[in-house]
Amino acid sequence: MTVVLETRNLVKKFGGITATDNVSFKLRKGARHALIGPNGAGKTTFVNQLSGVLQPTSGTVLLGGQDITGWSARRRAISGLARTFQINQLFADFTPAQTIVLAIAERENKGWEWFRPAGTRSEYVDEAVELLRSLGLSDVLDQRVGSLAYGRQRLLEIAIAVAAKPHVLLLDEPAAGVPESERDQILDVVSALPEEVALVLIEHDMDLVFRFARSISVLVNGALFVEGTPSEIANDPRVRQVYLGEEELLHV
Template sequence: MSAVFSVERLSKSFGGLKVNHDISLSMAAGERLALIGPNGAGKTTFVNLVTGRIRPSQGAVRLGGEDMTAVSAVGRVRRGLVRTFQVTRLFSEMTPEEHMLLALLQRAGRATRILARFRGDAALSDEAADILATLGLTEVARRPVAEIAYGQQRLLEIAIAMAQRPKVLLLDEPAAGVPSSDTPLIERALERLPPELAVLMIEHDMDLVFRFAKRVIVLAAGEVIFQGLPGEVAQDEKVREAYLGSYAHAGR
């Protein structure tokens, strides 16, 4: 099966410091992949390289066979490579519905128009409602963001990303800051994402990672030290030493 997304020997150095070195991976349509690693492993730099926020020292990023390495961050989003962020970037007084309409207008190149003019646009409203329903946000669609739970705010960020019609979705710690009682909301929402969508998740919650991912890649000191099945990762000695520690030794 051909890759919908791949990186080839991706590297980044800042002066003499190698933050990412010779990273290669690929994803097929519909794949659920987790990228994990200890703090300082280079995960954030990797995401910034992939999404075009910084330029690599060497290597290539490809989407559907097209070389994205010289394409801007905005150009990558328009071609279907979309990410979320570790920290929410929402407007507290706006509702989820308004956020979605704004995201859809931005995708259509009409974000400079007055939002109120498009509330009666049936096509936009239906698409916004469908995405919010997929992420389990229908009941809070018309409440200000400041009044909804933080876990729901994280889901809204995923919904906004879905408004861009991604082919590949990068989730940067979707459960970060979410109370453990709300983690099931994230998990159920991820299960409802389109089956053809390739999803790469970076996350520290190992329980969520092992339930979500069909394949796991472990990054340590800027290099890939493991690629394999979730059931195998905790048995790898390099992973146990670099990241999982007591979690792996507990046999989880």
């Protein structure tokens, strides 16, 4: 399978702290990949460099074989790299319908249209409605985003990223803060995404990770610690050491 996203020797330093330590990482088309690691392992920092929110100190990021290290977040977005945020980044005063229609208009490069009212392109509205329905947001599609329940907002966060029809989708803790009972819905939504899209999931909920992922990378102290299939990772004593290590030390 072709590699869609790749990093080579990626390093990010904040002062004396190395948040990303020489990470070389490959993501193949259609991947269902999970990125796990203890708190402060540098998972979000890594994703921020992939999506262009942060610039790496050194190293390169490649999208579809092309060096995109110096590209802006916007340019990466229109080249097919979408992401969700750990903390919701939504347009609070819009409705979900407005949000998705706008996202589609931007994808289709119609964001400069200034005379024709938004919403008069019925194909955009239809697409937005279908997307929102598939995420179970149809009943609230005309309500103010800021007034939606948190779980609903998390789903909209995913919907915005999906509306861009990305090749690569980075999901930064999509279930963070979502009640246990609604997590399955988020997993269902993520699992139902088109097969050819390469997905990267950052998640603390191991149950979710092992149900979703076909491959897993473990990040520790900013460095890639180990990669493998879910069963390999689950049975790897070093990974257990990392996750349980501190506790064991405490017991000793």
